[in-house]
Amino acid sequence: MARRSTTPTPQESDEDLIIRSATLADVAGVIALDEEVTGLLKPQYWRELFEHFGARRRDQRFFLVAGDPGRIDGFIIGEVRAWEFGSPPSGWVFAVQVRPRLRVRGLGSRLFAAVRARFRAAGVERVRTMVARDNAVIHAFFRSQGMMAGPFIELEMRLD
Amino acid sequence: MKLQKATAFALYAVLELAAEPGRQRTAVEIADKYGISAHHLAKVLRDLGRAGLVDAVRGVGGGYRFAGNAKRLTLMDVIRLFEETSAEADEPVPPGEDQDIAAGLRFVLAELDAQIGATLRSISLSTMLKLVARRPWESVAEIKPARRAQAARRAR
Ligand SMILES: CC(C)(COP(=O)(O)OP(=O)(O)OC[C@H]1O[C@@H](n2cnc3c(N)ncnc32)[C@H](O)[C@@H]1OP(=O)(O)O)[C@@H](O)C(=O)NCCC(=O)NCCS
Numbered sequence: 001m002a003r004r005s006t007t008p009t010p011q012e013s014d015e016d017l018i019i020r021s022a023t024l025a026d027v028a029g030v031i032a033l034d035e036e037v038t039g040l041l042k043p044q045y046w047r048e049l050f051e052h053f054g055a056r057r058r059d060q061r062f063f064l065v066a067g068d069p070g071r072i073d074g075f076i077i078g079e080v081r082a083w084e085f086g087s088p089p090s091g092w093v094f095a096v097q098v099r100p101r102l103r104v105r106g107l108g109s110r111l112f113a114a115v116r117a118r119f120r121a122a123g124v125e126r127v128r129t130m131v132a133r134d135n136a137v138i139h140a141f142f143r144s145q146g147m148m149a150g151p152f153i154e155l156e157m158r159l160d
Numbered sequence: 161m162k163l164q165k166a167t168a169f170a171l172y173a174v175l176e177l178a179a180e181p182g183r184q185r186t187a188v189e190i191a192d193k194y195g196i197s198a199h200h201l202a203k204v205l206r207d208l209g210r211a212g213l214v215d216a217v218r219g220v221g222g223g224y225r226f227a228g229n230a231k232r233l234t235l236m237d238v239i240r241l242f243e244e245t246s247a248e249a250d251e252p253v254p255p256g257e258d259q260d261i262a263a264g265l266r267f268v269l270a271e272l273d274a275q276i277g278a279t280l281r282s283i284s285l286s287t288m289l290k291l292v293a294r295r296p297w298e299s300v301a302e303i304k305p306a307r308r309a310q311a312a313r314r315a316r
Contacts, residue, residue, distance in 0.1 A: 139278065149279070
């Protein structure tokens with residue numbers, strides 16, 4: 001693709017990047033993108049995640065990608081969770097990543113919109129997620145999409 | 161959490177100006193809209209000018225214009241110019257025996273501070289303007305009529 005051989009300008013939109021369900025052929029690209037973003041290579045983790053989210057119950061679990069199999073530009077993973085802590089079924093997003101070079105040009109928003117459309121089609125009315133308190137970028141991203149604090153509070157303790 | 165007057169005025173002014181970045185507005189125009197003291201607001205706008213968030217436009221028809229990046233400036237960036245949010249203060253627990261209850265309370269309150277800080281840092285001015293346009297408080301009011309009635313009774 002010629003478009004990728006030049007440095008993208010901030011004005012350029014990624015509306016031509018198609019967002020689709022991941023296939024097994026995309027997993028290598030997801031692993032590479034995650035390694036680029038986090039600096040950690042975790043092939044086993046992503047293969048298992050694909051097994052769970054990309055290969056089974058595809059009406060409830062969504063593993064969406066943008067880009068070509070050899071080169072994934074972004075992905076988002078979510079699932080419908082039912083009656084957890086007494087909550088009616090709702091959509092849960094628990095991973096989203098965009099290639100650093102392509103950020104702040106709307107791809108993250110498009111991935112989130114795509115997963116919301118899948119959740120709506122699955123019949124749920126809400127989408128939830130959890131962010132690390134000190135990860136300002138991902139928190140600002142979800143806030144910009146219109147998300148607010150939900151009715152649950154996350155608690156934890158050390159097991160000793 | 162309750163904001164001090166100057167802080168609330170600063171947020172009104174910055175958000176009013178950021179909503180229409182090209183346009184300049186006077187302190188009096190903004191103060192009239194919110195029914196607040198133009199004198200107090202003028203002082204707040206000068207502080208915002210010194211911090212580089214707004215530009216003063218001099219001369220006839222002068223006023224202020226937004227000068228920041230609405231996608232990157234957060235509510236916290238504005239608030240911290242006018243007041244200390246305790247999430248920032250980071251007071252050390254004073255040493256000493258028999259201070260365990262005080263230390264424990266501070267420990268619990270720090271939980272709230274961390275939450276407040278993260279929330280205020282996550283909402284940019286442009287996110288805030290989008291939120292205002294959606295008017296989410298209206299749907300909350302539908303869910304909680306009892307609470308509202310209670311608040312109204314207390315106010316009387
Ligand atoms: C969060 C992320 C997915 C956003 O993707 P993106 O393609 O840049 O998002 P968009 O361009 O659609 O940005 C949407 C909004 O997010 C916010 N945002 C994005 N990057 C931001 C940044 N660096 N700082 C502040 N806000 C930011 C902006 O408010 C932006 O607003 P706009 O719509 O007014 O431009 C991307 O930054 C990323 O992959 N980050 C790392 C993800 C991560 O840490 N994952 C670990 C947990 S799974």
